[in-house]
Amino acid sequence: MTPKQIPMGLPLPAAMGREDFFVTPANAQALTTVEGWPNWPQGKLVLTGPEGAGKTHLAHLWATEAAGQVLPARAVLLGDPDALIARTKHIALEDAEALVGLPAAEEALFHLHNMILAAQGRLLITAKTPPARWALGLPDLASRLQATAVVALAPPDDALLEAVLVKLFADRQLQVTPSLIAYLLPRMERSLAAAQTLVADLDRRALAGRRPVTRRLAAEVLDEESGGLAE
Template identity: 55%
Template sequence: MAQQLAFDLPPRRSLGRGDFFVAPSNALALAQIDGWRDWPQRKLVLVGPEGSGKTHLAHVWAAETGAEIVPAAELPLADVPALAAAGAVAVENADCIAGYDAAEAALFHLHNLVLAEGGRLLITAANPPARWSLRLPDLASRMQGTSTAMLDPPGDDLLAAVLVKLFADRQIAVPPALIPFLTARMDRSLAGARDLVARLDAASLASGKPVSRALAASLLAAG
């Protein structure tokens, strides 16, 4: 039998408030995002590992505040005064710019402009500001003086909800028993859940078989 062609189509991402599953690992961070009107100095750093929900929460906040969202690495090419004029800005992956002088300078400029104009600033990162190794002292001091919200490692309930959402984003129907089977055996992270669903989707397309426990067991056994 000829192997079925696999088309690597991008999944439909759902980043609305109703798509965010609240669990003990993220409830406090969500509450801090919801309390944006009371942020000390009108700014917050949202910290969590890859795939933990930082981007989702940034979009939830942007939908409520009308904020612009920009990756920190793109700030040197951005119109910083125009961003600041939006009144609210979310800067993603800020710890990735350490040592990139132009990006550090642009973030420092944006930080000062947003706050000077009475706006709000949300910054996401994988690590707390004290671990960013920034070379610009004034930026380092301002980031380390910013309140921090932490996304904790996910429990089974959150992993299960994320798996269901990721399969739905790819329009894949799976048997309900597959979800607890996966949560008991997968890498215990949201990034791991995303990778596992992508691999199952690819294996299903390549083999012409639906996503099932047997397919998942074979994939997990292969490593």
């Protein structure tokens, strides 16, 4: 009996290069706005979009172009604003909604905001929703963020998901047919994160069973991911 190959489950590093950012109507406006960072009104921008829409990728593209740094929003609690901007005055803060309702964090963000703009730096903030919907407790911070320009990433469209799936399969050296991609698109969760999980699961199952990645295998994985609710 041939032993079953056990997949190691090692994650591939996320590809954050410009060549990995596929432009479609879902993200074209956001990309253009972020790339125009030298001319952001008041030197700041809020980038919104649902989870898995590509906010992190776009933030890293901006940081590379602007010689900035990308930080989780809660990093404002780890040190004073001087320490955070010691390396660069251009900062992207991810998932800023995590700070809402935390007085110390809101105060730290307020001071960081003011210091970056005073230094003529750039501040990119990512979040699922615009600041107007946040229940901020610090009025001065609320007024400044609500006056910040906002650009939104739409949920990934079919063109973006198709391009991402093709690349993810190619990165894992998996041979798939266009018909398999067409089968996956209407059945998968509509996010880039879900595409990564789906391809990783297909790779794992194919390796474990020494099977090709086929529509039958895809149906099994989709059913597994949905808890048996997939069609």
